[in-house]
Amino acid sequence: MEIIGFDEGTRVTGETPRLEIRNIRRQFGGRNVVNDVSLSVMPGQVTCLLGPSGCGKSTTLRIIAGVDDQDGGEIFIDGNLISDGATRVPPEGRSVGLMFQDFALFPHLSVSDNVAFGLKGTRTEKRLRVRELLEKVGLTRFLDAYPHELSGGEQQRVALARALAPRPKIMLMDEPFSGLDNRLRDGIRDETLSILKEENTAVLLVTHEPEEAMRMADEIALMRHGRIVQRGAPYNIYNAPVDERAAAFFSDVNVIRGRVQGALTDTAFGQFLAPGVPDGTDVDIVIRPQHLKIDFDRGGQGPSPTPDHGVWARGIVDRARFIGHESLVEFRMEADGSRLKAAVPSVFLPKEGTKLWIAIRRDRCFVFPAEVKRA
Template identity: 65%
Template sequence: MGLTPPRLELEHVSRVYDGQRVVDDVSLSLAPGQVTCLLGPSGCGKSTTLRIAAGVEGPSSGVVRIDGQVVADGTLTLPPEQRNVGLMFQDFALFPHLDVAGNIAFGLSVPKAEKAARVRDLLTRVGLTGYERKYPHQLSGGEQQRVALARALAPRPRVLLMDEPFSGLDNRLRDDVRDATLDILKEEGTAVLLVTHEPEEAMRMADQIALMRAGRIVQVGAPYNIYNTPVDKDAAGFFSDINVLHSSVKDRQASTPFGRFLTPGLVDDADVEIIFRPQHLHLDFDRKDGPPRETPERGSPARGHVLRARFIGNQSLVEFEMEQDRSVIRATIPGVFLPPKGTPLWLSLRRDRCFVFPCAHQTKVSSPFERDYPPHSA
């Protein structure tokens, strides 16, 4: 038996408007039951890619397949109703003149008894049993979102396409609705392509994240992998705050206040950036017996002075000016930690959570280095 084809496949898809490529050579595949988040900043081409997958518009070039069948190839474009895809958008787009049951049943071409059974089943699964005769204006935002989900799933689509469907909900409700939606989608076994600009939403919902920038997909992977092995500085910074140390290469190494880092593949005098996240810094008090010891895990400690410290909920954000080069470094510390301005502290960082990238005018990107650095020389 042959391998099951991807449920949805985009192959070298581009879309040109007025000579500008808003979608540029995008290739992506979704397996049955897989949730893929198309993640990126506003205006990067996410929604256009979703519309091409839906059949709302066609690609300028490239191929779209559903279950191995070509549904668009630059000349042919099957409309959405012939693709067996479900659509969900930001505004839910419920019909105000239809009650909840009528909204869910709209477009179902099955016998009346089967239609009624499908509506009842979906209302139970989205937690809205007894809401059949309510109208959209009588529902809360979260309830409207669940009705929209039930309507999109009613025809049992092979692919569900979702364009920022939770953006209209407040934060607390959004988390609950997202979790409930994910449970239902997994039960249905539908391939899902979800467009979002929120990294937290993508990390919470996705089996696979496709990070998009300026019309191109720059990295695809599982949430853990894409977070911990970013392809470049911008990819790392999209998921969280980052610290950036600037240096240049000499003898395949870059010197920083935290010691030297290997720079494989880069020539002498190449400019590099060492990237690490605030939560990966470790702090030690300035004791009379000198600085903390250098270790393979944390490298050389460097001393900084507190510029400001703020409590931001479940952690504290502390900013330092480093003694060696006056660079500003941010650290996040669990709980309450608010040292006075000017307090000297020693900082060290996890070497296995650092990344070395060439500056933008260079092309070679090194791998993250784990426990792979030469001893620091004073």
């Protein structure tokens, strides 16, 4: 394999992605850990690789950083080929910053020396850059302190300053906030994102937490079994999931099983359209708990159908819990014994055995062909 340098003078400007990977593949023990992954990140854009543990997120990050080699595919930075299996720019030549869950600060070096580590230039230039970054992260008072004297959140900010010090074009972040206390995490994430945007750095963030991806990302790439199964803006990927598992990754879901006849599926909540699905196909109608509507049982046949919610069906309360910002009510449906969950704002705790009418937001339902689910 030829080791080549990175030509700063040939950088492509304009609409060229800061980072682009094409058809990256990596095998371990004959298993495809990363399987034909492609994505691009523009300057100042934050893209999240989101997925469960073991889906190939971190391996993809290591390949981009140059600390692992791909078995196939290409990596470009500013339009320049840096790795394709035949040629390879070493990690130190890629202008890539790295941040991990373990901040990996040098315990024997002061905060300023940690941030300056790896910086090139005169002593004065290094000192000015260190002070500039420590001001951005609000830690100038700890210039001469050592890592063990700092809190976890302060150490994280030092690690960010150190990663930004050489002005990398790309920042790769692997679960960088998972070690922080929940009370600190949101604030630290917002501060970090603001600084990275200010530096116009392209960011690729690995996380298994949907909330973190939704909070930080301009684009989410959802991974499963080594592949990207869906890419898009957080709003779009949440509201138009590609399949049932994609929907369920972002929140609890209810699943109503039905069978298609004449492009329609009969359920206790009325008929649902299933266009293009062959007759006799089993389908899953997926609905999030917050999109169920509840009304009290006053006898009779229940509320009248509406265009938004369709037919009402009766459920019997199994359990109700208050979880801080909402109540979660679990039902056993009277018609077929199936179970559904409803999320209700504020405090709503009906007693076990209470009969209530339930309807579902039809415009918030997803209809997918039923599939055999893998872990």
